[in-house]
Amino acid sequence: MPRRTVRYLLARSAIWLVALVFAVDAHAEMEFAAWELSGRVSLEGRYFPRTGIDPRHQSSHTTGFVVEPKLYVEDVEGRSATVVPFFRYDSADSVRTHWDLREAYVLLFGELGESEWEVRLGADRVFWGVAESQHLVDIVNQIDFLEHPNGEVKLGQPMVHVTWTADWGVLEFFGLPYHRQRVYPGQGGRLRFAGLVDTDRVEYESGAEEWHPDFAARYSHSFGPLDIGLSAFNGTSREASLVCMPPACKLTGVNDPSNVWIPYYAQIRQFGLDAQLTLDAWLFKFEAMHRSGDRNAFGREREYGEAYGAAAAGAGGFDDLVGAYRKEEYVAAVVGGEYTFYSVFGSTADVGLLAEWNYDERGRQALPRRQPMTLDNDFFVGTHLSFNDVQSTEITAAFVTDASRATRTMGVEFDRRLFDQWSLHLESSMILSMDPADLQYVGRRDSFFEFHLEYSF
Amino acid sequence: MKMIHVYPVRSGLVFVAPCLVLLAWLGMPSHVYSATPEEIGLKIATEASALGDGFGNFTARQAMVLRNKQGQESRRQLRVKVLEVAGDGDKSLMVFDEPRDVKGTALLTHAHKQEADDQWLYLPALKRVKRISSSNKSGSFMGSEFSYEDLSPPEVEKFTYRYLRDEPCGDLTCTVCERFPVDKKASGYSRQVVWQDKDELRTWKVEYYDRKDAHLKTLSIGKYKQYLDKYWRAGEMNMVNHLTGKSTDLTWADYQFRTKLKARDFSKTGLKRAR
Numbered sequence: 001m002p003r004r005t006v007r008y009l010l011a012r013s014a015i016w017l018v019a020l021v022f023a024v025d026a027h028a029e030m031e032f033a034a035w036e037l038s039g040r041v042s043l044e045g046r047y048f049p050r051t052g053i054d055p056r057h058q059s060s061h062t063t064g065f066v067v068e069p070k071l072y073v074e075d076v077e078g079r080s081a082t083v084v085p086f087f088r089y090d091s092a093d094s095v096r097t098h099w100d101l102r103e104a105y106v107l108l109f110g111e112l113g114e115s116e117w118e119v120r121l122g123a124d125r126v127f128w129g130v131a132e133s134q135h136l137v138d139i140v141n142q143i144d145f146l147e148h149p150n151g152e153v154k155l156g157q158p159m160v161h162v163t164w165t166a167d168w169g170v171l172e173f174f175g176l177p178y179h180r181q182r183v184y185p186g187q188g189g190r191l192r193f194a195g196l197v198d199t200d201r202v203e204y205e206s207g208a209e210e211w212h213p214d215f216a217a218r219y220s221h222s223f224g225p226l227d228i229g230l231s232a233f234n235g236t237s238r239e240a241s242l243v244c245m246p247p248a249c250k251l252t253g254v255n256d257p258s259n260v261w262i263p264y265y266a267q268i269r270q271f272g273l274d275a276q277l278t279l280d281a282w283l284f285k286f287e288a289m290h291r292s293g294d295r296n297a298f299g300r301e302r303e304y305g306e307a308y309g310a311a312a313a314g315a316g317g318f319d320d321l322v323g324a325y326r327k328e329e330y331v332a333a334v335v336g337g338e339y340t341f342y343s344v345f346g347s348t349a350d351v352g353l354l355a356e357w358n359y360d361e362r363g364r365q366a367l368p369r370r371q372p373m374t375l376d377n378d379f380f381v382g383t384h385l386s387f388n389d390v391q392s393t394e395i396t397a398a399f400v401t402d403a404s405r406a407t408r409t410m411g412v413e414f415d416r417r418l419f420d421q422w423s424l425h426l427e428s429s430m431i432l433s434m435d436p437a438d439l440q441y442v443g444r445r446d447s448f449f450e451f452h453l454e455y456s457f
Numbered sequence: 458m459k460m461i462h463v464y465p466v467r468s469g470l471v472f473v474a475p476c477l478v479l480l481a482w483l484g485m486p487s488h489v490y491s492a493t494p495e496e497i498g499l500k501i502a503t504e505a506s507a508l509g510d511g512f513g514n515f516t517a518r519q520a521m522v523l524r525n526k527q528g529q530e531s532r533r534q535l536r537v538k539v540l541e542v543a544g545d546g547d548k549s550l551m552v553f554d555e556p557r558d559v560k561g562t563a564l565l566t567h568a569h570k571q572e573a574d575d576q577w578l579y580l581p582a583l584k585r586v587k588r589i590s591s592s593n594k595s596g597s598f599m600g601s602e603f604s605y606e607d608l609s610p611p612e613v614e615k616f617t618y619r620y621l622r623d624e625p626c627g628d629l630t631c632t633v634c635e636r637f638p639v640d641k642k643a644s645g646y647s648r649q650v651v652w653q654d655k656d657e658l659r660t661w662k663v664e665y666y667d668r669k670d671a672h673l674k675t676l677s678i679g680k681y682k683q684y685l686d687k688y689w690r691a692g693e694m695n696m697v698n699h700l701t702g703k704s705t706d707l708t709w710a711d712y713q714f715r716t717k718l719k720a721r722d723f724s725k726t727g728l729k730r731a732r
Contacts, residue, residue: 109730127585163726222575350596388597
C-alpha cells in the first residue's frame with residue numbers, strides 16, 4: 001500500500017502542477033467572486049449478526065467516522081476549483097481506515113461559436129447510466145469497495161475531461177493518465193474473501209502499469225422524452241482478476257483464510273449504451289455493454305492447475321498463470337422500469353416501484369463487476385417511499401433474486417432528517433440465501449445492519 | 458404600451474348604460490360588449506402573461522420558513538435561475554443550499570406550453586444526473602406547503618378561465634377570476650380563484666380548491682417591486698393550508714435581471730456545473 005500511495009501522490013502533484021499553471025496564468029485577471037466550505041461529518045457503525053469466514057481476525061461489529069469537506073472557489077468569470085478530501089476511520093479494519101482525494105479539479109468553460117466547451121482538469125468523479133440495480137456502463141472511476149459493497153462510492157480519478165455541448169448533443173472525452181487500484185478490506189474487515197488481496201503485489205497487462213493512458217468518450221443527448229448515451233472505453237480494467245500464485249496462495253480457493261491473492265488488471269475495451277424513456281410517471285431504462293479483454297479462470301481449472309503446478313516447481317511465473325486464463329468477450333445488459341404513484345391515498349407520500357432484469361452472456365461463468373454479486377440472470381424489484389414531509393423521510397427496499405440459482409439478497413434503507421443539520425441513515429443488507437455454486441458464497445455470513453448519524457455543514 | 462383594463466362590474470349579459478358609455482369612452486374593442494366571463498378571464502390571463510414577456514433571464518434567492526400547527530419552524534434556501542424561451546415555456550434551474558444535507562442538489566426544468574415538461578435532477582453525492590418524471594405537479598416542494606405547480610409560472614394554455622367579479626383589494630381594485638386545469642390529472646386542484654389588480658395585473662391572492670372542491674390552501678402575495686421599469690416581482694408569499702394548519706413563508710431576494718445567463722447554462726452539462 002505505501003508504495004502505491006507515494007506513486008499516487010506523485011501523480012496528483014503532477015496534475016496539480018498543471019492546474020496551478022492554469023491558475024497562475026489566469027491570475028492577472030483572477031478575482032475570487034465566491035468561495036465556500038461545506039461538507040459532512042458522519043458517525044457510523046456496522047453490526048454483523050453472524051460470525052465471519054475468518055473469526056480469528058474478523059469481529060461482529062465496527063464503528064468509525066467519516067469526514068468529507070468540500071472547498072469551492074469561483075472567480076468572476078465562473079471558473080472554479082473544487083477540492084473534496086475524504087477520510088474514514090474504522091475501528092475493526094486498519095485498511096478500511098483510509099483517505100482519498102475524491103475531487104480536486106479546476107473547471108473552465110466558454111463559448112465555441114454556437115456551442116460550448118468545458119474542461120475539468122484534476123481528480124473527479126463521473127457517473128454514467130440510468131439503472132438502479134447496477135451501474136453497468138459506468139466505468140471511468142474505480143469504486144471505493146471499502147466504503148460499501150453496493151459499489152455506489154467511488155475513488156477520485158485523475159483526468160482531463162473535455163465536454164463539447166451543442167444542439168446535436170453532448171460529446172465528452174476523457175484522458176485518464178493514472179489507474180486507481182481497487183481497494184479490498186483488510187484482515188479485520190468483513191465483506192471479503194477468506195483470504196486477503198495483496199495490492200502492493202499488483203500486476204498489470206500493460207508494461208506502463210498504472211501509468212497506461214486510458215481513454216474514454218461519451219455522446220449523450222435528449223430527444224424529447226428519450227435520453228440516450230453512447231460510450232466507449234479503452235484502457236486498464238477497473239476490475240481485477242485475482243490470481244492465486246504460489247507460495248502465498250494455495251489451490252484451496254477463496255474459502256481458505258491463509259491465501260493471499262494478487263490483483264491483475266487487463267487491458268480492456270468496452271462499448272456501452274444507456275437509454276431512458278420518461279413518459280408520465282413511467283421511467284423505462286436500458287443499459288447494455290460489450291466488453292473484451294478481461295481475464296476469467298472459470299472453465300480453465302485444468303489449464304490453471306497445470307500452470308500452478310509448474311510455478312510451484314519453479315518452472316513458471318506470474319505470466320504463465322495469467323496465460324492460463326481465458327480472455328473474455330461478452331455482452332451484458334440491464335432492462336427495467338420505474339413507476340411512481342404520487343400522493344397516495346390522499347397523503348403527501350409518493351410510492352415508487354422498480355423492477356429490473358440483469359443479464360450477462362457469460363452466465364454461470366460471470367464474475368462480479370462493481371458489486372460482490374454476480375448479476376448474470378438476476379431480477380431486481382424494489383420500492384421507494386418518499387413521505388415528502390419536513391424531515392424528508394424516505395424508505396427504500398430492494399430484493400434481488402438469481403433466476404437460475406438459489407441466491408437472494410434484500411436491502412432496506414431508512415433516511416430521515418432529525419434537525420436542520422443532522423440526519424439519520426439506517427440500513428440492513430441481508431443475504432437471505434446463497435447458492436454454494438456462487439463465487440460470493442464465501443460471504444454468505446456477511447449480512448449486516450448499519451447506521452449513520454450525519455452532520456452536514 | 459400600458460393597457461387599461463376595464464371589466465363589467467357584474468357578470469352576465471346585461472350591461473347598464475353608464476357602463477357601456479364608459480367602455481366606449483375608453484376605446485375598448487366592440488366585441489368586449491358581448492364577452493362571456495370565460496372570454497374575459499382568458500383575456501386577463503393572456504394580458505398578464507404578455508406583460509411578463511421579454512424579461513430575458515433573471516436570478517434570485519428564495520428562503521422558505523415552514524411552520525407546522527404547533528409553530529415549529531424549518532428552513533429552506535435555494536437559488537433560482539430562469540431563462541425565457543421564445544414560443545415555449547421557460548427554462549429554470551433551482552439549486553438547493555439548505556437544508557445542508559441536500560446542498561448542491563439541483564433541479565433543471567424545461568417547461569413546455571403544450572406537452573409535459575422535461576426535468577432532470579442532479580445529485581451531487583453521486584454526481585448523477587437523473588431524468589425524472591414531471592407528472593408530479595401536485596407533490597409538496599421540499600416538504601413545504603407549496604407544490605411544484607404552485608411555484609411554476611402558470612402557462613395560459615394550461616387553464617380555462619372564468620371571470621367572477623371586481624372587488625377592492627387594499628388600495629387597489631382587483632379582478633377575481635377562476636381558472637380550471639385543462640389536464641385534470643396533471644393538477645392537484647379542481648380550480649383556483651385568483652385576485653389580480655387592474656393596474657398592473659399583479660396577483661395578490663390565490664385560493665386553491667382540491668379535487669373534492671374543498672378550500673385547501675390560500676396564497677397571499679406581497680412586497681411587489683418593479684424591475685427594469687416593467688417587470689413586477691413579489692418579495693413575499695405566504696401559503697396557508699387550511700386542512701393541516703401548516704404554513705410556509707417564501708421570501709424572494711436579490712433579483713437580478715438580464716444577467717450573463719445563456720441557454721447553455723440550462724443544459725445537462727450546465728446542470729452538473731450548478732452548485
